[in-house]
Amino acid sequence: MTRxxxxxxxxxxxxxxxxxxxGAPAFEASNSVGGIWVFSGAPPFPGLRMMQIAVKxxxxxxxxxxxxxxxxxxxxxxxxxxxxxxxxxxGNPRLPMKTWMTTLQGKHQMRVVGDIWEEHVDLLARRxxxxxxxxxxxxVQPLPAPARxxxxxxxxxxxxxxxxxNRFAEKIDDPTVRRxxxxxxxxxxxxxxxxxxxxxxxxQGKRDARGVLQPNPKFPDMxxxxxxxxxxxxxxxxxxxxxPRSCAGFEGSYGHVEMDAQTWASWGIDYVKYDLxxxxxxxxxxxxxxxxxxxxxxxxxxxxxxxxxxLCQYGRDRVGSWGRDVGGHLWRTTGDISDDYTTMARLGFExxxxxxxxxxxxxxxxxxxxVGNGGMTAGEYRTHMxxxxxxxxxxxxxHDLQAMTPETFALLANPExxxxxxxxxxxxxxxxxxxxxxxxxxxxxxxxxxxxxxxNRGEVEASVRFEAADAGLARFLSxxxxxxxRAWEPATGTATLPPHGVLLLRAAGPRG
Numbered sequence: 321m322t323r324x325x326x327x328x329x330x331x332x333x334x335x336x337x338x339x340x341x342x343g344a345p346a347f348e349a350s351n352s353v354g355g356i357w358v359f360s361g362a363p364p365f366p367g368l369r370m371m372q373i374a375v376k377x378x379x380x381x382x383x384x385x386x387x388x389x390x391x392x393x394x395x396x397x398x399x400x401x402x403x404x405x406x407x408x409x410x411g412n413p414r415l416p417m418k419t420w421m422t423t424l425q426g427k428h429q430m431r432v433v434g435d436i437w438e439e440h441v442d443l444l445a446r447r448x449x450x451x452x453x454x455x456x457x458x459x460v461q462p463l464p465a466p467a468r469x470x471x472x473x474x475x476x477x478x479x480x481x482x483x484x485x486n487r488f489a490e491k492i493d494d495p496t497v498r499r500x501x502x503x504x505x506x507x508x509x510x511x512x513x514x515x516x517x518x519x520x521x522x523x524q525g526k527r528d529a530r531g532v533l534q535p536n537p538k539f540p541d542m543x544x545x546x547x548x549x550x551x552x553x554x555x556x557x558x559x560x561x562x563x564p565r566s567c568a569g570f571e572g573s574y575g576h577v578e579m580d581a582q583t584w585a586s587w588g589i590d591y592v593k594y595d596l597x598x599x600x601x602x603x604x605x606x607x608x609x610x611x612x613x614x615x616x617x618x619x620x621x622x623x624x625x626x627x628x629x630x631l632c633q634y635g636r637d638r639v640g641s642w643g644r645d646v647g648g649h650l651w652r653t654t655g656d657i658s659d660d661y662t663t664m665a666r667l668g669f670e671x672x673x674x675x676x677x678x679x680x681x682x683x684x685x686x687x688x689x690x691v692g693n694g695g696m697t698a699g700e701y702r703t704h705m706x707x708x709x710x711x712x713x714x715x716x717x718x719h720d721l722q723a724m725t726p727e728t729f730a731l732l733a734n735p736e737x738x739x740x741x742x743x744x745x746x747x748x749x750x751x752x753x754x755x756x757x758x759x760x761x762x763x764x765x766x767x768x769x770x771x772x773x774x775x776n777r778g779e780v781e782a783s784v785r786f787e788a789a790d791a792g793l794a795r796f797l798s799x800x801x802x803x804x805x806r807a808w809e810p811a812t813g814t815a816t817l818p819p820h821g822v823l824l825l826r827a828a829g830p831r832g
Contacts, residue, residue: 353404353422357430358448358456364569366411366436369456371422371445373397373404384408384420388565389601390458394420410437411601414636460602461575463611464618468645472621474628475649476680477742478714479591481516481557482509483688486659486718490522490568493538494545501552503721510553512733513742514717516591516628517549518557524570533571533580546588557591557628558584562612563598572598578619585623592620595632606637610646617647630685640677640684650683650714657687659695661703661820665777668707669759675748678712684748685714692719692728701731702803703775703822709741710749710763710773710824736802736826740771749773758784758817762791765826771802772825776817786813793829800826 367387382394394406402424407417420434525536561572643651654671673684749763757778770791799808
């Protein structure tokens, strides 16, 4: 035997001495951690139902069943007499597992301690029966076979509108939505192109005896609300999840996909955002996630109503390469935005999706706008709008329109910036070059002109040179400062940018 083989055997013996009962213990059902354990009085998140531990063919296995994530497999289950430890994914196998511990308390109680996301669990479970297991079993729903949905002519340009989450989170109600719709009209935002009024998480109530999802008391009549929004020349959007629970803990669409799609269509809904949330723990492979989004895409198509479908699964698994196939019109390329320059810049500059995936009918979505929420300077918000426009990103406002300043309106409603974002050719802009904190981006437009965006991501003033070739042109015939809405004079290739600043130019000239 080689020296390496001897050392391997010694390590195995030492490990066996340290963990003599891990992995394959034999236990008696009445005096061990094995069997069925039932939780009562567990908090809503993650909604612990039961725990099951068994030994088959000398191997210990187990699951922890929850309302949010269904049956969660135990990883590295290790049993030592009357105690056990195991790892649980936080509904997201991309994050490190959390270690859970169980300790037998007499013959019929088990103390269970662990963490899931930010929630600490310390509960007693009682020994259960096969009847309990049948009653508490999570009903796993079938997924559709792979299929490809064709284009439906919706979202020929990136959707524009307003969404409730960034400002109101789950504290949203019918009167607020009506006020936002009224203000979109009276301020001129509707006429500037912002058409969708999207209710994010927090509108959902309970399901009735037939399983039909009802809005919560803050939304007494969703169909009447849709009719009101439509009467203002706007469209109404809603939010759900392919999992059992939304991110804020409200009812998801798991097990009710077809029914929910038909319900929303009957209300007159025009836009659905589908947020993975608790679906992370149920759909554990890229193929399963894709199938879950396909299920809703098919259900929305079967309603016969034109509904824009927004996929929110945080840019994983190259979603842009299959988003259209499942019926999607836009797909998130990243996690959530927040109202600070660092986060906005990271998402917009670095997490903006593959430009090859974007175009009429399907758009990379680096998340909603924070303009007007107060966490950035006017210059930083100008960078935010410029970057989203050159990316051909959806423009979904997220501020309180009741508190909108003239400066915020000017940022959001600049017609030349909107025209760039909504250019019918639909080509997503790209970074041309990067020199330290300075970046040059370009985007060709349908009329033959091009956009040239100069960004200073640094903390000090910076000078940047640019030339026609940066915009794909042989030479400049004209340059227009889009934010100032006037010709760039003098027409030279040098600009000085403040910290976190931008110069957004529309350039005309022959193609290079």
